[in-house]
């Protein structure tokens with residue numbers, strides 16, 4: 001079967017379409033015939049070898065993590081899924097999702113609602129669940145303010161919508177080129193970079209929380225906006241813990257993913273697809289995401305190789 005593989009760490013040019021042995025289903029897994037995938041920063045970081053110290057890959061490695069497709073085999077002990085079900089899920093990036101058949105732990109898979117396109121569904125596991133984790137952690141009440149650093153990104157876009165649907169005001173820190181996009185998501189845009197806090201409106205520390213998806217030199221100033229630093233969370237900068245904030249790591253699970261797919265299918269949350277590439281062009285998709293300035297998710301169409 002075909003897969004997007006790499007034989008050594010490096011920039012996206014290491015990615016190739018190659019033939020690998022068919023992947024098979026193990027206990028507790030479903031085997032998914034891939035229809036669409038999305039690209040996350042963790043995918044190009046894994047291919048680059050940034051995670052090699054604690055999550056090394058075996059070469060040749062299959063790239064990618066988020067996927068949607070159709071179940072074609074069921075492993076021992078799996079209940080709740082049948083052959084022919086359309087599903088969405090993810091694998092660890094060192095396992096790899098960009099292959100015609102992907103074995104996925106049934107615990108992290110959710111049904112794909114009929115009204116949700118495979119391409120949209122594939123955008124949800126990593127960015128969507130990370131946003132859910134962040135917004136759940138800061139738990140905004142109606143009228144509260146959530147400041148989202150990196151509001152135009154994959155996570156930021158979902159986090160903005162989730163905070164808005166909780167009734168919060170959202171200040172979206174983004175690049176000047178993202179102003180209109182962030183406004184469309186329902187946030188008030190503020191340009192990132194030096195002096196960012198001086199560009200923010202007056203905020204009440206008692207009702208302000210921070211969701212950071214970027215880190216950087218302004219992090220301490222941003223955390224200080226929340227009266228209680230426990231209401232400042234980051235998924236990009238572990239050093240937030242030195243400031244009293246919380247560093248969050250997403251734990252994929254099918255239950256939360258199912259809730260998110262339903263929220264999208266019912267129109268409560270929208271998926272912005274920035275660009276869709278044929279899966280054979282995974283290199284270009286990685287480059288496109290890595291270059292920045294992307295508004296929404298980068299999708300790979302795996303309907304043909």
Ligand SMILES: NC(=O)c1ccc[n+]([C@@H]2O[C@H](COP(=O)([O-])OP(=O)(O)OC[C@H]3O[C@@H](n4cnc5c(N)ncnc54)[C@H](OP(=O)(O)O)[C@@H]3O)[C@@H](O)[C@H]2O)c1
Pocket residue numbers: 040041042126127130149150151152153154155156173174175178192193213214216234235236248249250251289292293294
């Ligand atoms: N801890 C976890 O469990 C977890 C899970 C998933 C992802 N992550 C990490 O979370 C980060 C964000 O992921 P993502 O999928 O949202 O990435 P993404 O789609 O590439 O978005 C990143 C965003 O950061 C913005 N940005 C760039 N420079 C900035 C600055 N100086 N200040 C504020 N924002 C800036 C970018 O804006 P422009 O493009 O306009 O410059 C972009 O909108 C990545 O580092 C990823 O590895 C962590």
